[in-house]
Amino acid sequence: MTDKVFEKSITKQFEFDEEVASVFDDMLNRSVPFYKEMQRLTINFALNYLENNDRVYDLGCSTASTLIELSKHSSKKLNLIGIDNSPAMLARAANKCKAFGVEVKLLNEDLHNIEYPEAKLIISNYTLQFIRPLQREKLVKKIYDNLKPGGVFIFSEKVISSDKVLGKQYIDEYYEFKKTQGYSEYEIAQKREALENVLIPYTDEENKKMILDAGFDHCETLFKWVNFATFIAIKK
Numbered sequence: 149m150t151d152k153v154f155e156k157s158i159t160k161q162f163e164f165d166e167e168v169a170s171v172f173d174d175m176l177n178r179s180v181p182f183y184k185e186m187q188r189l190t191i192n193f194a195l196n197y198l199e200n201n202d203r204v205y206d207l208g209c210s211t212a213s214t215l216i217e218l219s220k221h222s223s224k225k226l227n228l229i230g231i232d233n234s235p236a237m238l239a240r241a242a243n244k245c246k247a248f249g250v251e252v253k254l255l256n257e258d259l260h261n262i263e264y265p266e267a268k269l270i271i272s273n274y275t276l277q278f279i280r281p282l283q284r285e286k287l288v289k290k291i292y293d294n295l296k297p298g299g300v301f302i303f304s305e306k307v308i309s310s311d312k313v314l315g316k317q318y319i320d321e322y323y324e325f326k327k328t329q330g331y332s333e334y335e336i337a338q339k340r341e342a343l344e345n346v347l348i349p350y351t352d353e354e355n356k357k358m359i360l361d362a363g364f365d366h367c368e369t370l371f372k373w374v375n376f377a378t379f380i381a382i383k384k
């Protein structure tokens with residue numbers, strides 16, 4: 149289904165509710181530049197670290213597309229666990245997993261409330277940005293603590309520039325991208341307002357600092373398009 153959520157005037161802040169979930173795959177594909185390429189890289193790099201029976205968690209799994217793709221591309225038997233606190237997203241995830249014949253344990257939980265034990269790989273694409281900054285640092289520490297030695301954390305985020313002028317150019321470039329995807333200026337403005345104080349992006353440097361402060365040995369950028377970045381963090 150085509151995303152038309154912001155064609156009408158907004159009445160509330162952005163939420164992962166039934167309306168958003170019903171068009172979410174289209175929304176992501178048209179709102180995140182190179183989404184598919186970012187997902188392909190997430191999976192290819194993840195596969196370098198995975199062995200039979202490893203546990204893989206996707207935090208903020210939404211409709212489970214990443215876990216389904218990972219399963220399709222892996223020759224190993226993996227324990228796939230998707231966590232999300234949106235029942236509307238998880239209902240779509242369950243349908244898609246069934247349709248693709250992929251076994252995924254789907255947990256309707258807040259990321260703050262549960263542990264991710266024995267994790268070899270934790271993925272979290274475009275989800276930390278929705279966690280309040282103080283909670284975000286704690287969550288990343290928990291991610292580090294739950295990973296086995298040799299484990300990896302791959303995550304993607306919308307990012308900002310620490311340079312004001314460049315930051316404005318980032319936003320202009322991103323809105324041009326949205327227009328090429330068929331979003332009107334009205335839809336772009338409405339979504340921007342709905343996301344205000346809900347999606348809180350960090351700079352590249354802040355993301356890397358948060359990761360290293362949590363204890364990770366290494367963190368680098370795997371992919372970047374202007375204001376969207378994918379990072380890999382390694383626990384030795």
Ligand SMILES: C[S@@+](CC[C@H](N)C(=O)[O-])C[C@H]1O[C@@H](n2cnc3c(N)ncnc32)[C@H](O)[C@@H]1O
Pocket residue numbers: 164176207208209210211212213214231232233234237257258259260272273274275278279
């Ligand atoms: C932008 S979407 C993630 C997209 C997905 N990772 C992908 O690549 O297809 C963010 C997801 O995080 C979930 N989420 C946000 N805050 C959460 C929390 N505190 N606990 C659990 N899930 C959360 C939302 O419900 C939403 O499905």
Ligand SMILES: O=C(O)C(=O)C[C@]1(C(=O)O)C=C[C@@H](O)C=C1
Pocket residue numbers: 175176179180274306339340343347
């Ligand atoms: O449309 C935007 O402005 C975005 O930031 C895209 C974005 C994201 O990066 O998470 C925002 C909300 C939806 O979850 C899908 C994509």
